[in-house]
Amino acid sequence: MEEIESQERQRVDAGVGELASFTVFAYNQEAFVRDAIRGAFAQDYRPLEVILSDDGSSDRTFEIMQEEAGTAPADIQVVLNRNPRNLGIAHHINRVIGLARGEYVVLSAADDISLPHRTSASVRALREDPDGRAVLHATVLNVAVDGAPLYLRRNPHRAIFGSPALVVARDAYLTGSSVTLRRGMYADFPPLNADVVNEDKVTAFRCAFRGGAIYIDEPLVHYRAGVGVSTLHGDILRGREDPVREARYVRTGLARRLSVLGQMQVDAGTGPLAGNVPTAVLASIEAEARGLRRALAFMDEPRAWRLPGLFAAAGLGRKSLKIALLGMAPGLYHRYKVLRHRPARQADGRAGRT
Numbered sequence: 001m002e003e004i005e006s007q008e009r010q011r012v013d014a015g016v017g018e019l020a021s022f023t024v025f026a027y028n029q030e031a032f033v034r035d036a037i038r039g040a041f042a043q044d045y046r047p048l049e050v051i052l053s054d055d056g057s058s059d060r061t062f063e064i065m066q067e068e069a070g071t072a073p074a075d076i077q078v079v080l081n082r083n084p085r086n087l088g089i090a091h092h093i094n095r096v097i098g099l100a101r102g103e104y105v106v107l108s109a110a111d112d113i114s115l116p117h118r119t120s121a122s123v124r125a126l127r128e129d130p131d132g133r134a135v136l137h138a139t140v141l142n143v144a145v146d147g148a149p150l151y152l153r154r155n156p157h158r159a160i161f162g163s164p165a166l167v168v169a170r171d172a173y174l175t176g177s178s179v180t181l182r183r184g185m186y187a188d189f190p191p192l193n194a195d196v197v198n199e200d201k202v203t204a205f206r207c208a209f210r211g212g213a214i215y216i217d218e219p220l221v222h223y224r225a226g227v228g229v230s231t232l233h234g235d236i237l238r239g240r241e242d243p244v245r246e247a248r249y250v251r252t253g254l255a256r257r258l259s260v261l262g263q264m265q266v267d268a269g270t271g272p273l274a275g276n277v278p279t280a281v282l283a284s285i286e287a288e289a290r291g292l293r294r295a296l297a298f299m300d301e302p303r304a305w306r307l308p309g310l311f312a313a314a315g316l317g318r319k320s321l322k323i324a325l326l327g328m329a330p331g332l333y334h335r336y337k338v339l340r341h342r343p344a345r346q347a348d349g350r351a352g353r354t
Helices: 033-041 061-069 089-099 118-128 164-169 199-207 243-269 279-300 304-314 318-328 330-353
Strands: 002-004 020-026 048-054 076-082 104-109 135-138 140-143 149-153 180-182 214-216 221-224
Touching (some): 033 061, 033 104, 048 061, 048 089, 076 089, 089 199, 118 214, 135 199, 164 279, 199 243, 243 330, 279 304, 318 330
Parallel strands (some): 002 076, 020 104
Antiparallel strands (some): 104 180, 135 180, 140 149
């Protein structure tokens, strides 16, 4: 086992073969991290290194990582990393990509469980792909907090990843919990900006210029629904009839989308995509970003004089009307939601009495 503090690591010698780096990203996930690590150690692919990385957790996540690291198979190299402070999702990814030595990098979260053949199936598909694509994702099995199976979840955008314009227009994302990629998809591109949360959308944009993404329509991961670091949960999702909480939810979504567009602009200006992004795509990114900035400005300071700018940028659609209502007439929004959901609540009440 090798514990990393701050030193840089040497790249693996070419003669070693096609090393894969299986990464486990964790932050305050003591309840689940042990299962995630055991899934990593159960991988049937070799040569394999497993990087266990904790983003400055305040619970026992890192201690559990240390305990489990001692149980790794002898032919797996374990790299144990603990960030001295919480870096956030984007900079944590940047850090771990810098540690990874493999040609292939398997991304996994500490609350999910990868099936034993995940790495071997993913690497084989990437290595044998006639189109030379560098990114792969797959169907996942959503499971409950206790691991009970719920349903298969297929990516709704899987047919469009070869089109940068469609990726931008449809806010497309890879199924992030199942992604395996060639290391260059991060190492050759600009580092992720600190505010990026949805890295799977950034990768979708990048791979659109390299033939798209391979999709395996079978579950390679058990995805624990509703508990991830980037998942919106807790107070922000409870009581969405409350206009204050709903405004927080909407604002968070807008800010996350703006951060993805900002990373797209960075990627388009430097690195392998510089000069290769069509003008029309750049224009659509900027137009959407401009609209989001105006929407966020309105949400931060809802004033009637800001409404024309909001509608001019975002159009007179359902989303912009909702933003306007939350800002200018929160009481009316609350009454609308209560009336809308009353029939369902009454039906639930009748069912409970039978």
